[in-house]
Structures are given as structure tokens and as C-alpha cells.
Amino acid sequence: MVVYLIGAGPGDADLITLKAVKALNKADVVLYDYLANEEILAHAPEDAEKIYVGKKAGQHYKTQDQINELIVQQAKAHENVVRLKGGDPFVFGRGGEEILALMENDIKFEVIPGVTSAIGAPTSLGLPVTHRAVATSVTIVTGHEDPTKAESQVHWDYTADTLIILMGIGNIRQNTAEIMKYRDKQTPVCVIESGTLPDENVIFGTLENISEKDIQTPAILIIGEVVKLYKDIYNY
Ligand SMILES: C[S@@+](CC[C@H](N)C(=O)[O-])C[C@H]1O[C@@H](n2cnc3c(N)ncnc32)[C@H](O)[C@@H]1O
Structure with missing residues (x-):
């Protein structure tokens, strides 16, 4: 099990890195935010599960704790999990909190930067x-x-x-x-x-x-x- 914490870029679906596309290509499941362009999901296999976890200002679909828990759960159940976040995952993206949750659970992860x-x-x-x-x-x-x-x-x-x-x-x-x-x-x-x-x-x-x-x-x-x-x- 490995979690790829990926920056989806600022909006335009083409502004994603090749490294991110390669990780998406092998994803079993993708958890994505509202600012991540949904067109990017097409890089994941058709049968990969795509889970929207929301998070728009004032309209939190799930809390950060619930998201952390869900990533950990998915990581325990799958080989390759992608966590797709708008822009860069560490620029006001709470990506740091997500990797801390993974560390606490001994789950391997890789962070792939995005264009903020x-x-x-x-x-x-x-x-x-x-x-x-x-x-x-x-x-x-x-x-x-x-x-x-x-x-x-x-x-x-x-x-x-x-x-x-x-x-x-x-x-x-x-x-x-x-x-x-x-x-x-x-x-x-x-x-x-x-x-x-x-x-x-x-x-x-x-x-x-x-x-x-x-x-x-x-x-x-x-x-x-x-x-x-x-x-x-x-x-x-
Ligand atoms: C929670 S922060 C996430 C930032 C993201 N991690 C990044 O690196 O771009 C969300 C804020 O990013 C900015 N933002 C994200 N995408 C944008 C876009 N396409 N156009 C303008 N602002 C954007 C807005 O200020 C928005 O309120």
C-alpha cells in the first residue's frame, strides 16, 4: 500500500505533472477535492473508485479528520491510493496533516508537487x-x-x-x-x-x-x- 499525495495544479487539467499522471494511471482509488479538476480523473483506470471528499470554503462535505481517516482506511484496503488536491498539496492544502495521519499508521506515501x-x-x-x-x-x-x-x-x-x-x-x-x-x-x-x-x-x-x-x-x-x-x- 502506498498513498500518492498529488497536486492537481491550479485548474486547467493539462497543468498536472507527468509524475502525477503516472501515479494516477495505476490508482485503485482516487480521493479528490472540489478544486481538483475532474477531467484529471480520466488518467485513472476506468474501474478505479473515485471518491469526492469535497472541502469548499463554508461547505465542508467531510471534516479534515474524516478525510484523514478515509485515506488511511483506503490505504489499508488497496495497493495504490491517490489523494488528489487542488494546486500544490502543501500550499494551504492541509497535505501536511494528511501525511502525519499516514505516518501514525505506518503507511508509505509519496508527495507529488503541483503548480500552485x-x-x-x-x-x-x-x-x-x-x-x-x-x-x-x-x-x-x-x-x-x-x-x-x-x-x-x-x-x-x-x-x-x-x-x-x-x-x-x-x-x-x-x-x-x-x-x-x-x-x-x-x-x-x-x-x-x-x-x-x-x-x-x-x-x-x-x-x-x-x-x-x-x-x-x-x-x-x-x-x-x-x-x-x-x-x-x-x-x-
Ligand atoms: C484551500 S486553498 C488551496 C490552494 C491550493 N493548494 C493551491 O496550491 O493552489 C484554496 C484557495 O486557492 C485559491 N485558488 C485555487 N484554485 C484557484 C483558481 N483556479 N483560481 C483562483 N484561485 C484559486 C483560492 O484563493 C482558494 O480560496
């Missing part, structure tokens, strides 16, 4: 998250922390030139208000909705006005001068 939406969505648009003389550093941060945490670990005084926020739409008003304590309110912002997918949409604004826009999820926010660079390059 944090970088893959802007890059596929042609928006460089770093650029010589414009941005030499990037911070990727969650816009939605576990509400049960005793103390917040997100402090909005990050000094990186480019700030990328995942899961940032629900709290966009509060978060941008915090960021404006440290950055100019005219700092350019770009939102990428459904990056790399057919319904991809890009919205521009500033720290001051981006929370007034009608934004559909999943979406990431990119904050910094690279957004101005992008607008200049493509004449937006």
Missing part, C-alpha cells in the same frame, strides 16, 4: 510575480485563518514587494483595511477568478477599492507594483 494557483494563475496570465527592478520578493498568505486559533499568525505588515492572498475574498474588506495601515491605498491590486479555467476572469483595482468589486470564488489577490507592470505591458 498562487503562482500558476498569474504566470499563465503573463503576470510576473517578481520582476527585475519592480519586485524582488513575494509573500503568499491566507486571507482566512482557522477561527479556532488562540492567536492570529497573520500580521499584515509583510514587507515583500508582491503580496498574494489565497482564500481572501470572504474577509477582503477587513484584510485590505489592515494592509492599508502598511501600504499606500493606491497600491495596484489584481484579482484572478478561476485562474487557468474557461471562466477565468481578471479584475483590477487598488487596495482602497478592490473590496467594492463583485468577485466570484475561487480567486486570488495579487497586490503590488507587478500589477501595474502587467497592465502597462498589455495596455489594460
Whole structure:
């Protein structure tokens, strides 16, 4: 028994690694999340069991503990189990918790990286998250922390030139208000909705006005001068 913890990439089914496809080809069972493009399941054998374990913000189909338990159960019953997660499994993907559950149960696993939406969505648009003389550093941060945490670990005084926020739409008003304590309110912002997918949409604004826009999820926010660079390059 081995569990392959696989990153499915940001959305477009072709943005998956060859290594991931090879693991899927021999899967007996695939447990997949809502952000993993279902087209990718076609790489698994037709008779492989495909189990949807959900996990969309606010609509948890199964809890993380239930998912961990299910992966362990499936691993004990099958030779090759694939756990398919959106983007990269370790970028706000709770992949670390899943491998800890496997370790506790002495189950072999392999982690196969994926293209994270944090970088893959802007890059596929042609928006460089770093650029010589414009941005030499990037911070990727969650816009939605576990509400049960005793103390917040997100402090909005990050000094990186480019700030990328995942899961940032629900709290966009509060978060941008915090960021404006440290950055100019005219700092350019770009939102990428459904990056790399057919319904991809890009919205521009500033720290001051981006929370007034009608934004559909999943979406990431990119904050910094690279957004101005992008607008200049493509004449937006
Ligand atoms: C739970 S996190 C998982 C991130 C994932 N592990 C990754 O590396 O992309 C979910 C968040 O990722 C972002 N996201 C994932 N796919 C996206 C896409 N195709 N377009 C825009 N944002 C996306 C959104 O911010 C969403 O709320």
C-alpha cells in the first residue's frame, strides 16, 4: 500500500505533472477535492473508485479528520491510493496533516508537487510575480485563518514587494483595511477568478477599492507594483 499525495495544479487539467499522471494511471482509488479538476480523473483506470471528499470554503462535505481517516482506511484496503488536491498539496492544502495521519499508521506515501494557483494563475496570465527592478520578493498568505486559533499568525505588515492572498475574498474588506495601515491605498491590486479555467476572469483595482468589486470564488489577490507592470505591458 502506498498513498500518492498529488497536486492537481491550479485548474486547467493539462497543468498536472507527468509524475502525477503516472501515479494516477495505476490508482485503485482516487480521493479528490472540489478544486481538483475532474477531467484529471480520466488518467485513472476506468474501474478505479473515485471518491469526492469535497472541502469548499463554508461547505465542508467531510471534516479534515474524516478525510484523514478515509485515506488511511483506503490505504489499508488497496495497493495504490491517490489523494488528489487542488494546486500544490502543501500550499494551504492541509497535505501536511494528511501525511502525519499516514505516518501514525505506518503507511508509505509519496508527495507529488503541483503548480500552485498562487503562482500558476498569474504566470499563465503573463503576470510576473517578481520582476527585475519592480519586485524582488513575494509573500503568499491566507486571507482566512482557522477561527479556532488562540492567536492570529497573520500580521499584515509583510514587507515583500508582491503580496498574494489565497482564500481572501470572504474577509477582503477587513484584510485590505489592515494592509492599508502598511501600504499606500493606491497600491495596484489584481484579482484572478478561476485562474487557468474557461471562466477565468481578471479584475483590477487598488487596495482602497478592490473590496467594492463583485468577485466570484475561487480567486486570488495579487497586490503590488507587478500589477501595474502587467497592465502597462498589455495596455489594460
Ligand atoms: C484551500 S486553498 C488551496 C490552494 C491550493 N493548494 C493551491 O496550491 O493552489 C484554496 C484557495 O486557492 C485559491 N485558488 C485555487 N484554485 C484557484 C483558481 N483556479 N483560481 C483562483 N484561485 C484559486 C483560492 O484563493 C482558494 O480560496
